[in-house]
Amino acid sequence: AQQDTTPTTGTAQQSTSPVFIKSHRVSVEITDQIARTTIDQVFVNEGTVQAEGTYVFPLPRGVTISDLKMIIDGVPIQAQILEKDEARAIYDQIVRQMRDPALLEYVGTDAIQANVFPIPAGGQRTLQIEYTQLLPVESGLVHYVYPLRTRHVSPLPVGELSIRVSVESNDPISNVYSPTHPIAIDRKSDTSFVAGFETTNTQEPTDFSLYYGVSSEDINLNLLTYRESASEDGFFVVLVSPPVEVDESRVIPKDVIVVLDQSGSMFGEKWDQARAATKYVLDNLNSEDRFNLVVFSTGVNVYANDMQGLDAVEDAKDWISGLEAIGGTNIDGALKAALEMNERERQTVILFLTDGLPTEGETVGANILANVKANAPENVRFFTFGVGDDVD
Incomplete structure (x- = not known):
């Protein structure tokens, strides 16, 4: 069987090879700018002959690698880090043979190279790479880059791709941002988070x-700028974030008014969900907050004539539990009642929960909005929630 010994990035096959990456999983642990990257790749050869060659993996620009490990199917193999000139010679060869200009973007970087990398016909190989690097910090921003492009490796798509980045820092972490991929972020504390991407x-x-x-400031601001050339306009992104955790003594007291749709269309599961949501709000008020409840159907009812403190929370929850959904939908009357409770010297939040259109009182949406605008002072903030899957 004829063997292919051409070195390529990520595996050793030419673009006509039946070899593809079945799965590509990346796990990154960052502790105070020290990043340890662990890569697991599964290569599959769907051809009828053995595929063999040299493995080359490009490194991000400016990266200094230590603690390099490379394992194939559980067996450690010899690997070396190519300097920029050596890496460029290999990249030029790949581009000439594969005609992939995307690889030129890697020119100027170092690379990891392994020895012979055979994959039997119809078989697969699991490759593991682990390396440590020191991440750069500029203007308070820590930057991590992972070489992810594989079109110059194989014309076939990667079957499964996942990246998980876990960060621990001695300093508070403010903004978390990826300009290249949509990521989910789970903040464990103000000094740690996990970011993930899968496709x-x-x-x-x-x-x-x-x-x-990374900043110890109360309000953190970071600026990212980019310009292709001196003759072209540039772009910028400003990231502004408050601290993840704030001492309760610094939290501004607020008044919370829950406006709850009690009409007949809310009967059943929707009414149960809305009452549970209201109780959750009451259970999570801060010590200096106050609250009141407004329920509406054909008419409007309020829990109390004035704002209440935390000592009334349990009684208010019992009051909500005793109500049933019945009647029409008087949205305009309910919002007017809520706005009349506002005290201008305190920050006021109105939470409006409903499932439908008004059927009582003022029923024209534009007129209801105009009434709210005319009666809502600057210290009031509205948050609207649709209840159920048939909100109209």
């Missing part, structure tokens, strides 16, 4: 890039 059947056009801000 299937993909050929990513860009490398994975992640920024996060």
